[in-house]
Amino acid sequence: MTDSGFEAVLQAAVADEVRRALAATVGPDGPHRRLMEHARLFVAAYLWPRSAHSGDAALIAAAGERVRALRVLQGPSGLFVGGDNVDSPPDSSFTVNDLCDALELIAQAPAEEQAALADLAAELTAIADAIEPALLVGGVHTPNHRWEISAALARLHRRRPSQALRDRAEQWLAEGVDITPDGVYSERSANYAAFVSNPSLTVIADVFERPDARQAVIRNLESTLGLIHPDDSVETVHSRRQDQLTRFPLAPYLTAYRRYAIELGRGDFAWAAGRALGGGIPHPSAVLTELLLAPRIGEELPDASPPAPQRAWEQSGLVVDDTAGRRLVVFGGSDYARFRRVRSGLSANPTFLRMFAGDVVLDSVRLSRDFFGLGPFRADRFTPRSDAGAPGHVLAETVSAHYYQPLDADHRSPSGEYALTDDGRFYGSMSFGDRATDDVSLHTVIDVEPTADGALVSIGIDGPDSPWALELAFRDGGVFEGVAESADGTGLLESGAGRYRVGSAAIAFDAGDDYRAEGTGRYHPGEDYAFLGASDAAAGSRVYLTGRAPGRLVLALRAEQAGR
Known part of the structure; x- marks a missing residue:
């Protein structure tokens, strides 16, 4: 049975997001992630029967405008231009993931709606074809990027199966998922767990049939239960990323907790999903896309039960x-x-x-x-x-x-020039490591x-x-x-x-x-x-x-x- 409360909140959030996205200016500089996020939103809102904009042709036109602007931002390598990470495979992967989900929404749509979206699908396909070679060889520079780029490879494989795509993803996955015994990813970040690692590993598990990826997500969700505060924030003091100095809301964990609460019949996950929904839906485009691609997320949750307390996260x-x-x-x-x-x-x-x-x-x-x-x-x-x-x-x-003592005779320089070295607080041309110290x-x-x-x-x-x-x-x-x-x-x-x-x-x-x-x-x-x-x-x-x-x-x- 459908969870009408969840759908009502999502319906209102999608309507508001579509209104704001339609009013946003489409500039020549993108950014590419926002362009594709808006295009995916328009496709999803057009296809969802509960949407206030269901079947509205204006959304197809708006999506096409964003996709054409995105194509302009695709450089010679196939990667997208923009952002502080230049010519970036992982940053481009965020956009590719949204693009491939939009293609999958169209592919699963009824024939009449597929026909209406055919031109848009062709434009999206051309962009995906152009970027695929770059993602087959591109590198990363943070732990979570491995899973974001692997998720893009998985989605590209989903639209058109390729052994090369699978093999490249397997190279990243062979390093092992970076999750500690206490269920925390190596970056210890609620932000990157909610927005990158968990959703990426979930699609990797689905497409490539990787139970290890699925289990990592479940372990992280279990661990996060104990970090949910009375104000519905998730603890971040231990994070290694930007969120260590900010409060992070539970709301972005909504679909992960809903999915696994329903799949596993877990009341503690249902409790967390209910709390997350209370914070609203900050990214309705992503939530609606997940609902359309995996309708079971919209089913009624099992009876909620508060989680057993977790007292310590030893590795953190x-x-x-x-x-x-x-x-x-x-x-x-x-x-x-x-x-x-x-x-x-x-x-x-x-x-x-x-x-x-x-x-x-x-x-x-x-x-x-x-x-x-x-x-x-x-x-x-x-x-x-x-x-x-x-x-x-x-x-x-x-x-x-x-405090440093004078250099011994065999370390003295006739020119008075000494190595620029680190004292631990500052650098000085003092060859600090060669001196006796008073501590x-x-x-x-x-x-x-x-x-x-x-x-x-x-x-x-x-x-x-x-x-x-x-x-x-x-x-x-x-x-x-x-x-x-x-x-x-x-x-x-x-x-x-x-x-x-x-x-x-x-x-x-x-x-x-x-x-x-x-x-x-x-x-x-x-x-x-x-x-x-x-x-x-x-x-x-x-x-x-x-x-x-x-x-x-x-x-x-x-x-x-x-x-x-």
Whole structure:
């Protein structure tokens, strides 16, 4: 039986998307992905009987206009022009995947509608023919690109079976799907899982009969269940991609959870699909295309059942702890300790704790230090508490800077010229590796002990006298109580306890009777950002607790609800 609620939401989303796409200007520069996404949308909306534009010839004309503009963007290699990745096989594959799905929609349509779309199909076929040789030899530069380009090869094979297409896809697949035992892809990104890896591996599994690809998707969906927050976002603090500093909605996971909930009869996936639909349909073109190509996605879901909690994602250094009154996220899996740099493709978010409590969200807890520009605390060790039976985790880090001694006689240069080398913070023509050093180190240990209504966060900092600031960044929409307002609009907890309140809910933060602020609070992103004039500072309403090393701080976080 059809899920009428799902179809009603999709119907409204498609109508709105068609309206906006028809009003969009078709420019000479594309971009190519948007041109083809709109063309696919018009084809799908024309063919879907529930669409407000079903059978509307204006959509065929609009699709043709986009496809002709796309053809102009196809370079001599067959790849599309545009974007920061020049002459890019994987970027072109995103467009090819939409193009091949549009061709498949036409191929599956009734004969009368196929005839109406015949000219458009011929234009799409010519573009696909021209790009196929480039995808048979083209390379990639990120892990997920392997699956995007393999999905394009699969779709090209679906329209016209070719051993060469299958063999090339098998070359990529022979590397093995990059999914960890805890069900997270190597990039640890909700964005790329939802938009690239899961949909790509699904079509690869369907076309090439690869159960390993299908199982990877199911494992990722299982893992993601435990990362769905009360606000219907998916945790990203551990990501190695751009979404590590943003909130990512559950909505893009909608069709994956629907498909596998129905195929496998899984109530936990149905629960996730229901939650995802509550966030709307941000990409109706993709959802409608999937529905038309796999109508079973539109069937009624099995009865929803909340998932069993997953507590830890060991390979990601991530722990989630739930009680009836709050949710904690503890993160100690940054790549920064290993590579000592911030780069695209590395996990570097310094947030080590989040807390959800009703309408109040403590989005980020970070520890900032003024210590040689080495930046905020990012754990290099993350272990369960050693106390027998005591819940919680310990995060630790040691950072060091060096003072260099004169070179030995055999390393001196008569010209005074020395190798330009990396100190770990900066480069200098000093041949740093040939010098003896005097090291200055800062040791930090953070013990997070969950409590029924919050957490006890114990921080110990050992090393030379240097200032630190603990930053609590709350999601906007509330007010601080018991906090002194600073000139920059942030808050400072001068002593004792404060709270952040949203309506009847609050999170209290209590530093105890012995705490006294030392200095004003501010966040230091470290030299990786500062020398560029940039920052990875957290957004929201921020309050600081301040002190100096060596020192100790014990902070109690507590969820409060009026009437409880």
